[in-house]
Amino acid sequence: MFIASEWKDYEVLDTGDGEKLERWKDIVLRRPDPQAIWPKQRPELWTKADAHYHRSAKGGGEWEFFRRLPERWTVKYGELEFYVRPTGFKHTGLFPEQAVNWDWMAGLIRRAGRPVRVLNLFGYTGGATLACAAAGAKVTHVDAAKGMVQWAGENRKLAGVDETSVRWIVDDALKFVQREARRGNVYEGILMDPPSYGRGPGGEVWKLENELFGLVEACEKVLAPDALFMLINSYTTGLQPAVLNNMLTMTAAKSRAGRVTADEIVLPVTAGGVLPCGASGRWEGV
Numbered sequence: 306m307f308i309a310s311e312w313k314d315y316e317v318l319d320t321g322d323g324e325k326l327e328r329w330k331d332i333v334l335r336r337p338d339p340q341a342i343w344p345k346q347r348p349e350l351w352t353k354a355d356a357h358y359h360r361s362a363k364g365g366g367e368w369e370f371f372r373r374l375p376e377r378w379t380v381k382y383g384e385l386e387f388y389v390r391p392t393g394f395k396h397t398g399l400f401p402e403q404a405v406n407w408d409w410m411a412g413l414i415r416r417a418g419r420p421v422r423v424l425n426l427f428g429y430t431g432g433a434t435l436a437c438a439a440a441g442a443k444v445t446h447v448d449a450a451k452g453m454v455q456w457a458g459e460n461r462k463l464a465g466v467d468e469t470s471v472r473w474i475v476d477d478a479l480k481f482v483q484r485e486a487r488r489g490n491v492y493e494g495i496l497m498d499p500p501s502y503g504r505g506p507g508g509e510v511w512k513l514e515n516e517l518f519g520l521v522e523a524c525e526k527v528l529a530p531d532a533l534f535m536l537i538n539s540y541t542t543g544l545q546p547a548v549l550n551n552m553l554t555m556t557a558a559k560s561r562a563g564r565v566t567a568d569e570i571v572l573p574v575t576a577g578g579v580l581p582c583g584a585s586g587r588w589e590g591v
Contacts, residue, residue, distance in 0.1 A: 307570045307585055309405040314380035319576040321345030326354060329389055329397065330380050334358070336395050337366075338580065346576040358395040365394060379463065382407075385435050386464045388456065398430045398456060402572050402582035403498070406536060407436035410494060413533045413589065414440040421533060423494040424485075426478040426520075431457030431471075433496055438470040442494065447474045447481050449503070477507065479516070482523045491529040496536040497521075513541055518552055525556040532561065532590050538570070540583035549586025557588040564589055 316328040320341040327334050335354040345351065355374060360366040368391050377390035382404055389397045414421045414437060421442040425434045428446040430453055438444045438461075448454050454473050461471060474481060478497070497520065501513045521537060528535060535557040537549045546567035553565045567586035571579040 306579065307405045307568050308573060308579065309402045309570070310573050311408065312382060312401060312404060314382065315401045317572050317574045317580055319345055319347045319350050320574050320578070320580050325580060326351055330378060332356075332374060332378065334391065334397070340581045343578075346578075350576070356391055358391070360395075384439055384464070385432075387430065387432065387435075387460050388463060399432060400429075400498075400540075400582070402570050403432055403538065405570060406496070406538065406585055406587075407433055409587065410496065410534060410536065411436050411440035414442045414494070417493070417533055421493045422491070422529075423496070424482075424492040424524075424527065426482070426495070426497040426524075427499050428457060429453050429498070431460045433498070434471060435461060435464050435466050437494065438466045439464065443470055443472075445472045445474060445492070447476055447478055449475065449477055451475045479520050479523060482520065482527060486523065486526045491527050491532075493529050493532050494534045494536075495524050495528055495532075496534075496538070497524070498538040498540075501541045513539070513544070517544075521552050521556050525559075528557055528561075530561065532557070534590065535588040537586045538583065539585075544584060546584040546586065549584055553586050553588040561588075562591050564591070 314330045318326045318328055321344045323337060323341055325336055325338040325341055333353050333355050335357040337360050355372050357369045358366055377388045379386050380389055387399050389399050423437045423442045423444045425444055425446050428434050428448045434444045434446040454475050499513055550565055550567035558565050565588050570582050570585045572582055574580055
């Protein structure tokens with residue numbers, strides 16, 4: 306398993322009965338999690354929640370607040386710092402399990418001893434972008450949602466990452482990759498964390514099971530011959546690590562020396578056990 310175990314400002318306190326109890330610095334949130342189908346281990350902890358996201362039977366849901374919270378606050382991970390806040394559809398603007406992938410990519414970039422260009426597709430609020438940029442890479446951050454790109458830009462300022470190290474793009478991921486291929490641009494690192502379903506800025510419909518392999522195949526065309534890595538992450542429960550392993554073996558690894566690994570990605574739970582958070586597939590060049 307890939308375990309994101311180095312957090313100080315974030316902690317999964319307990320899980321169970323379809324929910325997770327999390328500490329974000331000094332604020333405790335209670336959110337749904339379909340993976341947590343076991344009983345709560347520390348029921349007494351759950352009364353400490355500062356806010357609780359309730360799902361609606363009609364879809365979506367809403368937050369219930371038990372005390373007045375700041376509109377947003379910050380959490381640190383190593384030298385990085387991010388804004389978080391309770392948003393619609395239960396999210397906070399950060400997926401902390403991805404820290405284990407941030408560390409892996411940052412290590413490869415630091416050890417490369419050469420210029421590294423990274424393409425981050427579905428870049429969201431910039432966690433991976435800033436981890437790679439802080440390690441010395443030049444990053445192209447692509448997301449179809451203008452608001453998420455703006456949030457990522459605010460995180461860049463907060464973390465003190467050089468503004469010249471990131472290029473911000475609001476665009477459909479596949480269309481951008483196809484244009485980069487026509488321009489002859491290549492990257493030493495490519496990562497993607499696509500949603501199960503979404504729409505591009507022009508109304509393009511994205512369904513993971515229909516579109517993912519085509520996107521990975523297109524990305525292979527802009528992956529440099531001497532590339533360092535390609536990463537595919539998926540939170541979709543039906544997408545097993547073996548699926549990601551197969552996709553990387555058929556693309557990035559087909560004409561390049563290296564190795565493919567794929568596994569579950571998890572967060573440690575203080576009350577015991579781990580919380581599954583999807584799967585990651587990694588190709589690492591040699």
